[in-house]
Amino acid sequence: MPTTATYPDPVVRRVEVTAARVAATEDATAAVEVKIATEHVSIQYGDKVAVRDVSLTVQDRSILALIGPSGSGKSTFLRCFNRMNDLIPGAVVRGEVCLDGENVMDPDVSVVELRRRVGMVFQRPNPFPMSIYENVAYGPRRRGQHDKRKLDELVETSLKRAALWDEVKDDLRRKSGLALSGGQQQRLCIARVLATDPEVILMDEPASALDPVSTLRIEELMRELREAYTIVIVTHNMQQAARVSDVTAFFTMADDRAGYLVEVGPTGRIFTRPNESLTEDYISGRFG
Amino acid sequence: MTSPASQTLGRSGGPKQSLRGKSSRGSILADRAATTVLWGTGVLVLAILGSIIAHFALAAWGVVSPGFILGDPSSSALGGILPVLWNSIYMLVLTMLIAVPVGVLGGIYMSEYAGDNAVTTAIRFAEEAISSVPSIVVGLFGLILFVDDAHWGFTALAGALALTFFNLPLMTRLSEQALRAVPQDERSASLALGATKWQTIRHVVLPLAIPGLITGVILTAGRVFGEAAVLLFTSGIGTPPHYNFANFDLTSPASPWSPFRPATTLSVYIYKLNSEGLGAFKNQIVDGSAAILIAMVLLFNLGARLVGRVLTRRLTAA
Numbered sequence: 001m002p003t004t005a006t007y008p009d010p011v012v013r014r015v016e017v018t019a020a021r022v023a024a025t026e027d028a029t030a031a032v033e034v035k036i037a038t039e040h041v042s043i044q045y046g047d048k049v050a051v052r053d054v055s056l057t058v059q060d061r062s063i064l065a066l067i068g069p070s071g072s073g074k075s076t077f078l079r080c081f082n083r084m085n086d087l088i089p090g091a092v093v094r095g096e097v098c099l100d101g102e103n104v105m106d107p108d109v110s111v112v113e114l115r116r117r118v119g120m121v122f123q124r125p126n127p128f129p130m131s132i133y134e135n136v137a138y139g140p141r142r143r144g145q146h147d148k149r150k151l152d153e154l155v156e157t158s159l160k161r162a163a164l165w166d167e168v169k170d171d172l173r174r175k176s177g178l179a180l181s182g183g184q185q186q187r188l189c190i191a192r193v194l195a196t197d198p199e200v201i202l203m204d205e206p207a208s209a210l211d212p213v214s215t216l217r218i219e220e221l222m223r224e225l226r227e228a229y230t231i232v233i234v235t236h237n238m239q240q241a242a243r244v245s246d247v248t249a250f251f252t253m254a255d256d257r258a259g260y261l262v263e264v265g266p267t268g269r270i271f272t273r274p275n276e277s278l279t280e281d282y283i284s285g286r287f288g
Numbered sequence: 289m290t291s292p293a294s295q296t297l298g299r300s301g302g303p304k305q306s307l308r309g310k311s312s313r314g315s316i317l318a319d320r321a322a323t324t325v326l327w328g329t330g331v332l333v334l335a336i337l338g339s340i341i342a343h344f345a346l347a348a349w350g351v352v353s354p355g356f357i358l359g360d361p362s363s364s365a366l367g368g369i370l371p372v373l374w375n376s377i378y379m380l381v382l383t384m385l386i387a388v389p390v391g392v393l394g395g396i397y398m399s400e401y402a403g404d405n406a407v408t409t410a411i412r413f414a415e416e417a418i419s420s421v422p423s424i425v426v427g428l429f430g431l432i433l434f435v436d437d438a439h440w441g442f443t444a445l446a447g448a449l450a451l452t453f454f455n456l457p458l459m460t461r462l463s464e465q466a467l468r469a470v471p472q473d474e475r476s477a478s479l480a481l482g483a484t485k486w487q488t489i490r491h492v493v494l495p496l497a498i499p500g501l502i503t504g505v506i507l508t509a510g511r512v513f514g515e516a517a518v519l520l521f522t523s524g525i526g527t528p529p530h531y532n533f534a535n536f537d538l539t540s541p542a543s544p545w546s547p548f549r550p551a552t553t554l555s556v557y558i559y560k561l562n563s564e565g566l567g568a569f570k571n572q573i574v575d576g577s578a579a580i581l582i583a584m585v586l587l588f589n590l591g592a593r594l595v596g597r598v599l600t601r602r603l604t605a606a
Binding site: 115116127129142 | 483
């Protein structure tokens with residue numbers, strides 16, 4: 001198969017492992033719960049349609065990767081899960097985005113509560129210019145948690161889960177979040193999200209600004225977090241999608257430059273036997 | 289990748305140019321000229337500032353003494369400037385108490401809440417219009433509104449309110465700019481963590497904007513310290529009496545703490561002495577007062593920066 005030949009060995013192995021696990025998961029369909037479901041989601045900015053008619057589901061405690069060329073609307077689509085598109089003047093989202101069966105697009109949904117349950121990690125690490133401790137405590141504090149002992153505990157567990165504790169435990173309060181390396185900053189941003197006790201974590205190209213070693217650490221972390229959280233990641237890096245995700249959705253652009261979903265399926269299958277030739281062209285590097 | 293384009297990649301083999309080519313001589317001359325002019329402008333600015341400070345420092349030598357700073361105008365032949373110095377500081381604090389909160393809130397509205405629409409266009413137009421109104425006209429307006437119509441007479445409060453009119457547009461504009469300069473990323477990060485808009489402004493945007501806000505406060509304060517025209521018609525021009533600082537009765541016009549009393553400031557005092565004064569030591573008093581005024585502005589500048597640094601640290605760490 002020409003597709004797999006373009007990947008180095010370890011990746012192929014990982015893909016096979018992933019595929020095997022997804023197959024196992026599919027056997028136990030009854031036990032799998034749908035965490036997020038989108039129905040005919042279209043997003044436009046003014047006259048420009050960015051995303052057209054996307055319907056897909058994300059299983060609880062799985063990793064969905066959104067891949068596709070620049071401008072195919074992956075990030076825009078990701079940002080409708082926590083309604084960050086609300087912040088962009090002129091952005092209109094149509095269709096339904098359901099979290100545990102509840103449409104988050106309903107006008108009476110509290111975005112504050114939604115964003116606590118659906119956390120987000122951005123492309124560029126963006127810790128606040130505050131101490132490491134204050135960065136992690138930010139979310140809980142804003143929700144009225146001021147008990148010092150509970151905050152201490154929360155900061156410690158969040159940093160441990162984000163695999164950053166050992167590196168920063170000695171100067172939690174003295175060191176600014178900005179004084180950390182890029183990879184550490186991104187793990188701090190993940191810890192900051194974990195401290196708000198989310199159910200879903202959105203990651204918009206979380207490793208694209210990082211060096212390869214830091215990238216691998218983030219990927220390992222994502223695999224660990226998958227045990228407890230549902231993760232949706234946008235990535236330009238197909239190997240990353242192949243390494244970390246359970247399910248991959250491939251987006252591309254139509255002739256009128258609107259992004260749409262070409263196909264979605266278990267990562268192993270998408271990278272080895274895609275149904276669509278567009279997908280195959282993209283993952284084999286012939287396009288995009 | 290074997291497209292034809294890849295074959296044209298790499299250096300084209302044209303004739304090599306000497307590193308000492310003549311073609312760049314014109315641009316090198318222009319570069320040098322620009323460097324000289326810009327450097328000269330910088331030196332000129334420094335020289336002006338330096339000569340002002342040097343002039344008054346020299347002129348005030350022998351005039352400025354603890355007795356001059358802490359004495360009443362009538363305390364000796366030379367006199368002192370304590371009451372007018374006090375009034376300058378008093379007016380500064382009073383004006384800032386009004387102008388800073390209103391200016392910062394206005395800046396928050398303009399930067400975080402108002403979109404680009406007819407209302408904000410009108411507000412921006414008003415900001416610029418008021419800023420370009422001559423200060424003597426603002427003083428006249430204060431005279432009509434507060435001194436005459438409201439029957440307050442010449443009072444510190446009338447002066448502070450007139451100064452607020454004069455400074456609010458600048459304070460609002462500078463606050464808006466300081467807030468806008470905070471990267472959008474920081475706001476997104478906070479909102480994505482489930483913080484409300486106001487929490488985001490209060491805990492992320494404002495702390496990060498503090499250096500810019502402090503700049504606004506310093507520029508505004510400099511104008512308050514130095515302003516004479518607005519105050520001539522509002523807070524009065526009379527030589528102040530002896531102040532009893534132990535009198536904290538805010539309703540008594542004799543209390544130096546009361547906003548309802550005439551309050552001639554240092555700048556107004558300089559103007560008055562220089563244009564009307566007849567005393568033998570008139571010029572010495574003017575020079576000494578000017579030196580103190582400059583020193584106060586510089587001190588305030590440094591102090592505000594220090595406060596800004598402490599504020600930033602406290603707001604971002606609590």
